[in-house]
Amino acid sequence: MADRDFYRDKRRVKTHIKIWLAVLVGIGLIYLLYQRLAVDQIAGKLDASPSAQKDAASILRFAPDAPQLAYLHIQPVTEIFQPASETLNGRIAYDENYTSRVSSPIAGRTMRVAAQVGDKVRAGQALLWLDSPDFASAVADLRKAEAMLRQKQLAFDRAKTLYDGQVLARKDFEAAEADLKQSEAEMQRAKLRLQNLGSIEVADADAQRFTLRAPISGVVAERQANPGTEVRPDAPNPLFVITDPVHLSVLIDLSEQDLNKIHLGQAVSIEVDAYPETPFSARVANIGQTLDPATRRLQARCAILNRELRLKPEMYARVTLLADEKRKVLRVPNSALLTKGLYSYVFVEKEPGVLEKRQVVLDMQSRDYSIIKQGLQPGERVVTTGALLLNSELSGES
Secondary structure (H helix, E strand, C coil): CHHHHHHHHHHHHHHHHHHHHHHHHHHHHHHHHHHHHHHHHHHHHHHHCCCCEEEECCEEECCCCCHHHHHCEEEECEEEEEECCCCEEEEEEECHHHEEEECCCCCEEEEEECCCCCCEECCCCEEEEEECHHHHHHHHHHHHHHHHHHHHHHHHHHHHHHHHCCCCCHHHHHHHHHHHHHHHHHHHHHHHHHHHCCCCCCCCCCCCEEEEECCCCEEEEEECCCCCCEECCCCCCCCEEEECCCEEEEEEEECHHHHHHCCCCCEEEEEECCEEEEEEEEEEEEECCCCCCCCCCEEEEEEEECCCCCCCCCCEEEEEEEEEEEEEEEEEEHHHCEEECCEEEEEEEEECCEEEEEEEEEEEECCCEEEEEECCCCCCEEEEECHHHHHHHHHCCC
């Protein structure tokens, strides 16, 4: 009986699997049919539209209302300075020369936080206050040392008076002098301990409230402290990150074949996705001396002035090392290029609705862009999207 139930359940599972497979195949066929109908509909519109007029073997003319023009994206050729290498990947980061990561030098509990992310702070300005028994102990040591110093100073003054009157033995006077110097050393040690904790005015220090102050002027970029938080000196993350946002760094990873193309002080062009048509200028400030054994890359740092505060740390960037800061070249996106054998072509807009297929000579080609050596002039407009459609019109395949 058990075997019969087992085989019946097995046949039921196989039946369910076959049903689901049939359903999935049916959905796939419906999707393919829908895609085919959409393509046929677009092709029918293009076929029904007025065809482009061919003035010559390489020129197309479209009417102002031609639907083909809606599929085109035309933009001017971009002028850039002569690059020395292909575009490299980079990352915007803090400039460590203008950045301070602030941690508490003493353990305690946060009572109040005075700085928020984005606030401008001055060097010496209070960031937070801690309730710290360790700080209270340091203050107590200072006050004890002050009292001891006053006592030893009075004892030394009495001993000196008696010694000058030949009433006190020399060894007793020297002992009083040694006690005074020892008290002075203890006083200096207690002061230095408080100064090392960041207390500016030792005399005005509260008995148990420690004030954490900003070591530099800048903007609070990060904050990890909240009221009631327990902090300690060995915490892995800083309580505050203070930086000058005008000064940033661009970190790039160089491959071995690019090492001979970079040098200190070299001009660099930076582009980010937030401002795709706006290049930013930078300079190579530091080149690493060792390669990462895992990635076989060497890190270089570029310094960039962010006066308009448009760049933000941790942005990804495209970095181009420049070979010549005076000579400009023309750049087009790779989507504008048509390749036929060993030759490359682009469509140039002669006037609205008039497009010319023109052969160009490439100087350098990267993943996204190509540098044009011959065939284009500054200011000319090229088709960056839809070049394949135009080429089909020109060859009579539409």
